[in-house]
Amino acid sequence: MKAVMVVKDYNRETGELGEVACVDVPMPEIVNEDDVLIKVAYASICGSDPNVLKGLFPDRAPCPIxxxxxxxxxxxxPKAEKQGWKVGDRVTGNFYVSCGVCDYCREGMGQFCPNAVGKVGTQAQYIVWSSAQLYKLPDSVDLLTGTLAEPFNIALHAIEVADIKLGARLAISGAGGIGLMLVQLARICGASQITVIEPEERKRNLALELGADYVIDPINDDVLAKTAEITKGLGFNAVLEASGNSKAAETALQIAAKKGHVVYFSMYKTDYNLPVNLYKYCYHNEIRIQGMFLGQSSFARAVAMLPRVNLKPIIDKIYSLDDCKQAYADQMSGKYAKLVFDCS
Ligand SMILES: [Zn+2]
Ligand SMILES: [Zn+2]
Incomplete structure (x- = not known):
């Protein structure tokens, strides 16, 4: 079967990017009693996938992605069958598998599970996952939308940890796939105004189409002046930093209202330190800085919410697995919100 593989790691001496290729690999096999063989319909590229090619993870080529x-x-x-799963079930799933029995898992914090395994390799024709990872798609959700369940869960959980009150003034930093999902969820959660900060014009326009009230171009606009204008000098009650850009991470603090919540949940460079003036932001302005790593307890609710949002406009292009080099080049251009492989 065909699979996209990382065939070359990032070169830490020359800075040359790693590479993907579509290669022929053996069909995965059912090994454990709760294993399920899935014929992959669609596999979207995560904003974090190119980080493998940029050296943000330990070297691993050749490896699935x-x-x-x-x-x-x-x-x-047999165990998956006993649990009620059937051939033909339409599914999505959570790649991050926690053990369920350690102290963290028992306290509902599976994201910190020391035994957790990230089962990657969905950009392929078939994959074997455990039934514990799977969620049935609601009947009204098609397979193309279904591939976005995992990033949608991240957006949903970011909204939860931001603790958004009805009527809140909200800023979303970055209009990638997750930023645009946040726009729709923010409307559902009753934000009174939604502002999206994004350098790409195409993505700003898409944010407006999907329900943002204001957009700011962080390259050509004065973000602080625009914020003051939009929020009447008060700042945003919640800022969701969805860009992973270090400059944007610093701006997020500057545009938060007094008592505002700033949520950081993107994957920043591992050696980046955010400068925070504690007197100004935490003492004087009582800002809450909130981190977030995955959404291990909200996946089922995210799948249940899929019929309530329209994620199709977020998908810019669909590629065959053979076109993976182009797909990754496009992803790294930063121009697109969500790119998807048709794996059939
Ligand atoms: Zn993802
Ligand atoms: Zn555990």
Missing amino acids: GHELSGTIVMLG
Whole structure:
């Protein structure tokens, strides 16, 4: 079967990017009793996938890539069958598998599970996942939308940890796939105004179409002046930093209202330190700085919410697995919100 693989790691001496290629690999096999063989329909590229090619993870080539998917069950182990899963079930799933029995898991914090495994490799024709990772797609959600369940869960959980009150003034920094999902969820959560900060004009326009009230171009606009104008000098009650850009991370603090919540949940460079003036932001302005790593307890609710949002406009292009080099080049251009592989 065909699979996208990282075939060359980032060169830490020359700075040359790593590479992906579509290669022929053996079909994955059912090994454990709760294993399920999935025929992948669509696998979207995560904003974090190119980080493998930029050296943000330990070297790993050759290795599979991709953790977002939708697909159909084609074969299943006896335990999965007993649990009620069937051939033909349309599913999506969570790549991050926690053990369920450690102290963190028992306290509902599976994201910190020391035994957790990230099962990547969805950008392929087939994958074997455990039934514990799977969620049935609601009947009204098609497979193309279904592949976005994992990033949508991150957006949903970011909204939860931001603790947004009805009528809040909200800023979303970055209009990638997750930023644009946040726009729709912010409307559902009753934000009174939604401002999106994004350098790409295409993505700013898409944010407006999807329900943002204001957009700011951080390259050509004065972000602080625009914020003052939009919020009548008060700042934003919540700022969701969805760009992963260090400059934007610093701006997020500057545009927060007194008592505002700033949520950081993007993958920043591992050696980046955010400068925070504690007197100004934490003492004087009582700002809450909130981190977030995955959304291990909200996935089922995210899948249940899929029929309430329209994620199709976020998908810019669909590629065959053979076109993976182009797909990754496009992803790294920063121009697009969400790019997807048709794995059929
Ligand atoms: Zn993802
Ligand atoms: Zn655990």
